Amino acid sequence: MSKNYLAYTFLTFAALFWSGNFIIGKFATLFEVPPLTLNFLRWVLVWLILIPFTLKEILTKKSYIKENFLLIGLMGILSISTFNSVVYFALNYTQVINAVLMLAAIPPMIIIFSSVMNIEKTNIFQLSGLTLSIIGVGTIISNADIQKITSLNFNKGDIWMLVCVFSWSLYSTLLKKNKFELSQFSLIQIMVTVGLIFLVPQFLYEQSIGLDIKFNKAFIFILGYVVIFPAIAAYYCWQKAIELIGPNRSSMFIQLMPLFSALMAIVIFKEKFQLFHFIGATFIISGIYLSNRKIQ
Secondary structure, three states, rough: OOOOHHHHHHHHHHHHHHHHHHHHHHHHHHHOOOOOHHHHHHHHHHHHHHHHHHHHHHHHHHHHHHOOOOHHHHHHHHHHHHHHHHHHHHHHOOOOOHHHHHHHHHHHHHHHHHHHOOOOOOHHHHHHHHHHHHHHHHHOOOOOOOHHHHOOOOOOHHHHHHHHHHHHHHHHHHHHHHOOOOOOHHHHHHHHHHHHHHHHOOOOOOOOOOOOOOOOOHHHHHHHHHHHHHHHHHHHHHHHHHHHHHHHHHHHHHHHHHHHHHHHHHHOOOOOOHHHHHHHHHHHHHHHHHHHOOOO
């Protein structure tokens, strides 16, 4: 398999797993699972699962890790402590459709960061593909009804999602700018270690205001999903893909998330596949294809 197609496979799975994360995150609010506590427990379990496989490499390369600790730590704060906590928190105040709409702002933000940091130059294909993808996202989330977009009233959850856009865009750009001499799982392990330091106060805050976990089947299912799929599997796929083809081209696959979310709703909630789903999917796929073309 070529480098490009391997990266596309990784990115598709990452988008699929993260789409499920938004669905599960909304379920967590319905079952009154405290959002910050969920994120804390999620990454504690990820840390425990990965440590047997990463400890040897981390100890062997401890000098290298020490040299790059501040940068890797910053990436951990952006992706582990900030992005994930804010997503679960925001879903308490906004609909999944609004939250996913905000994600359409990540690709242009990454392109801007990449340009500022002199990582990648933007070409006409990327800009055109970005435009098509955003049109596709808008079509799906609005049911092809322009009034639904123009009349959106952005609440507290929507504003917090802007923090997610900024943090994830900067994390992805830093990931490309720096070629770390670590395996994907070891890099995740270090980021999680730093991220947990900043998650502890979040966890203690929710405990202090009486937001306790109800240990039932729903909670076990929610925690199990967010640990295995959007955490370990998706992060590995995303980081590996950026390493292969860069943040600009990789970021376009984020536009698959609204499409996957719609498909999940069809399967889980028995919703019908309608014309606007087809139109939106066509725009998104066309945009991804176009953004991955190179100027001859």
